[in-house]
Amino acid sequence: MNNKKTWxxxxxxxxxxxxxxxxxxxxxxxxxxxxxxxxxLIPGVTLLVASFYFRxxxxxxxLKNIKDIPSGRLMSPLMIGFMGNSVLPFRLGExxxxxxxxxxxxxxxxxGIATIIVERVFDSICMLLMxxxxxxxxxxxxxxxxxHFLNEHAVKAAGASLLxxxxxxxxxxxxxxxxxxxxxxxxxxxxxxxSFEHKLEDMVQKFAEGLKVLQSIKEFSYATILSFGVWLTxxxxxxxxxxxxxxxxxxxxxxxxxxxxVAIGVSxxxxxxxxxxxxxxxxxxxLALGGEPNLAGGFAIILHLSQMLPVIIMGFYYxxxxxxxxxxxxxxxxxxxx
Numbered sequence: 001m002n003n004k005k006t007w008x009x010x011x012x013x014x015x016x017x018x019x020x021x022x023x024x025x026x027x028x029x030x031x032x033x034x035x036x037x038x039x040x041l042i043p044g045v046t047l048l049v050a051s052f053y054f055r056x057x058x059x060x061x062x063l064k065n066i067k068d069i070p071s072g073r074l075m076s077p078l079m080i081g082f083m084g085n086s087v088l089p090f091r092l093g094e095x096x097x098x099x100x101x102x103x104x105x106x107x108x109x110x111x112g113i114a115t116i117i118v119e120r121v122f123d124s125i126c127m128l129l130m131x132x133x134x135x136x137x138x139x140x141x142x143x144x145x146x147x148h149f150l151n152e153h154a155v156k157a158a159g160a161s162l163l164x165x166x167x168x169x170x171x172x173x174x175x176x177x178x179x180x181x182x183x184x185x186x187x188x189x190x191x192x193x194x195s196f197e198h199k200l201e202d203m204v205q206k207f208a209e210g211l212k213v214l215q216s217i218k219e220f221s222y223a224t225i226l227s228f229g230v231w232l233t234x235x236x237x238x239x240x241x242x243x244x245x246x247x248x249x250x251x252x253x254x255x256x257x258x259x260x261x262v263a264i265g266v267s268x269x270x271x272x273x274x275x276x277x278x279x280x281x282x283x284x285x286x287l288a289l290g291g292e293p294n295l296a297g298g299f300a301i302i303l304h305l306s307q308m309l310p311v312i313i314m315g316f317y318y319x320x321x322x323x324x325x326x327x328x329x330x331x332x333x334x335x336x337x338x
Contacts, residue, residue, distance in 0.1 A: 005089070005090060005269065006089060008269045009089060009090075009269040009270050009271050010271055012268055012269045012270050012276065012277065013270045013271045013275050013276030013277065014276065015276070016265075016268075016270070016276030016277045016279065016280040016281075017275070017276045017279065017280070019280045019284075020276070020279045020280045020283055020297065020300070021297075023293040024293060024294060024297045025293075025294055028294035029294045029297045029298050031294075032245065032294050032295045032297070032298035032299075033298040033301065033302065035246075036244045036245050036246075036298065036302060037243070037244050037246070038244060039244075040240045040241065040243040040244035041240065041241065041244060041302075041306050043237075043240050044237040044238075044239075044240030044241050044244070044306055045237070045306055045310050046237075047233050047234070047236045047237040047240070048233075048234065048237040048306070048307060048310055048311075049310060049314070050233050051229075051230050051231075051233040051234045051237070052075065052078060052079060052082070052311075052314075053071070053075070054226055054229045054230045054233060055078060055119075055230055056071040056072070056074040056075050056078050057071045057226055058119065058122075058223055058226040058227065058230065059071070059074050059078065059115065059119060060074055061213060061219060061222060061223055061226070062115040062118050062119060062210050062213060062223070063107065063115055063210075064212075064213075064219075065209060065210075065212040066107060066111050066115070066209060066210075067105060067106075067107055069105050069107075073104070073105070074101075075318070076100065076104060076318040076321070076322065077097050077098075077100035077101045077104060077105075078097065079311070079314045079315045079317075079318050080093075080096060080097065080100050080315050080318050080319055080329075081093040081094060081096050081097025081098075081100065081116075081315075082097075082311050082315060083311055083312050083314070083315020083316060083318075083319075084096040084097070084315070084326075084329075086272065086273050086274075086308050086311050086312050086315070087272050087273065087312060087326075088272055088326075089271070089272050094113070094116055095113070096329055097112070097116060098112035098113045098116060099112075099329065100329070104322075108206070110202060110203060110206045111206045111209065111210070113203075113206075114203065114206040114207040114209065114210040115210040117207060117210070118173075118207065118210040118211055118213075121169055121173060122223060122224070122227045123227060123230070123231070124169060125166045125169050125170060125227075126224070126227040126228055126230075126231050127231060127259075127260050127263055128162045128163075128165055128166050128260075129162075129163070129166050130228075130231065130256050130260060131159075131162055131256075131257070131260040131261075131264075132159045132160070132162035132163045132166070133159075134159075134253050134256060134257050134260075135155055135156065135158060135159030135162070136156060136159035136160070136163075138251065138253055140155055140257070140288055140289075141287075141288050141289070141290060173211055173214060174214060176204065176207060176208055176211060177208055177211035177212070177214045177215070178214075180204065180205065180208040183204050183208075184201045184204050184205070187200050187201055187204060188201070231256075231259065232256075234259055235255040235256045235259045236255065237306075237307075238255040238258055238259050238303065239254075239255040241299060241302060241303045241306055242254065242255060242258075242299065244302065245295055245298060245299045245302070246295075247286075247291065247295065247299065250289055250290070250291070251289060254286075254289050257285060257288075257289065258282060258285040258286060258289075261281050261282070261284070261285035261288075262278060262281045262282050262285065262303075264281065265277045265278060265280065265281025265282070266278050266281070273304075273308055274304075274308075275304075278300070278304050279297075279300045279301065279304060280300075282296075282299070282300035282303055282304070283296045283297055283299075283300045284296075286299060286300070
């Protein structure tokens with residue numbers, strides 16, 4: 001609690017919960033939750049779990065030039081890492097995932113982190129491309145709860161900006177992969193601290209190894225298809241939660257739009273489990289598509305639970321399967337950091 005980041009996360013979560021509750025009638029919210037058809041959560045959760053298998057297959061591809069690991073074996077560090085992101089602060093699950101990969105498969109921590117960063121960049125590009133397409137080609141209502149956020153021209157400009165960001169991210173990946181020495185020279189010129197400079201150079205080199213997928217059009221295409229597969233499968237799981245709340249009449253792109261806005265929202269600092277940012281982002285995404293505030297609020301609460309609980313349960317299952325606890329992982333981390 002003495003950590004400034006902890007307090008920033010708490011403040012952001014409290015503010016987002018306030019934004020979420022601003023237009024809510026809690027009696028109607030309770031009614032919306034009670035009237036939901038929870039049978040639709042069965043296919044929704046099933047698809048969410050399937051998205052993690054796609055992640056494991058894609059991670060295997062990114063690790064291919066480091067070590068050939070079956071995707072089934074990668075499910076353990078993957079789910080433990082995502083569980084860590086759900087129950088621990090500061091996205092520590094990403095580091096836990098790399099430590100678990102080191103502990104389980106003897107892959108250097110820096111190599112594991114590099115592939116995870118590559119994965120996150122692919123995720124970002126994929127998500128931003130889909131969001132940009134929706135903003136540019138479909139109507140989005142920015143007059144939400146009586147507040148006019150952006151006019152139509154500003155919304156379209158935002159969509160074009162997202163495309164530019166995607167182009168820049170992909171360009172940076174290509175430069176790092178094919179001009180690795182050039183990038184390390186830039187690092188040397190920017191950072192004069194010998195110890196830090198060496199670590200940064202090593203990270204650039206390991207990151208470039210994770211980007212070897214860019215050398216093959218076939219592998220790059222496969223990674224791209226898997227990335228869209230991950231996100232579209234998650235979007236399909238969101239669609240079934242919309243059906244649970246009797247909102248299946250929303251535009252066909254609604255699940256993708258909601259998923260993308262939530263992904264951007266949870267990137268903000270928050271308490272563990274993304275409480276607050278997830279709910280506010282989800283609610284306002286539904287409102288932008290013409291949803292009703294109380295229905296949107298109930299949907300946000302149940303979507304959060306349906307996305308978090310399976311990940312936490314699967315993560316702890318894989319911990320149990322390996323006879324480990326979170327404190328054991330902390331000991332592994334400390335021993336390998338020393």
